[in-house]
Amino acid sequence: MTIDKIILEERFTTHQKISLILYIGAPFIVSIFYLSISIIDLNIKGYLMLTILILIYGFIILLSFSKKGFLKIKSNLYRGLFFRDKLIFRKRIDLKDRPKISILKFRKTQKLAFFSAARPDLATEFNSFEINILNDKHTKREEIVTLRNIRNAENTIDFLELNFELKNEIFSPDFR
Secondary structure: OOEEEEEEOOOHHHHHHHHHHHHOOOOHHHHHHHHHHOOHOHHHHHHHHHHHHHHHHHHHHHOOOEEEEEEEEEEEEEEEEEEEOOOEEEEEEEOOOOOEEEEEEEEEEOOOHHHOOOOOOOOOEEEEEEEEOOOOOOOOOEEEEEEEOOOHHHHHHHHHHOOOEEEEEEOOOOOO
């Protein structure tokens, strides 16, 4: 069984990682700290709860440092989630009736949560490159990944053209 893969870029920005680890992880950190202080008085249920909380917080950290990418297993395309080149999760992408591929460029903004009290409208702008699979007339499109780097988008197009029967075209729908 041959497996080809391409690991592209991190799933979250630094700002999103900090928010995920601190805001969502804070209740887990507090609970772990509280349970570890009272470790002498814990029974089996307490140790079980401590272990579960540590595993959940570890999973949050694992997700925050994960990367997105694609892999080919046999003749199927999968969207993958990777941590240090190890596959965590995969989802099959159906290429039936989708022989074309295209990159769409968007200008996006992201609000910064840490500065909302001082400057409520503070945001960063960035380019986003959305890779879509299309039908022959470009009337149906399905986004398969969104990237921030044009070089990663071009590498993805090359990977998909090389491993699958997809043709890169400029998006122009024909509704006739």
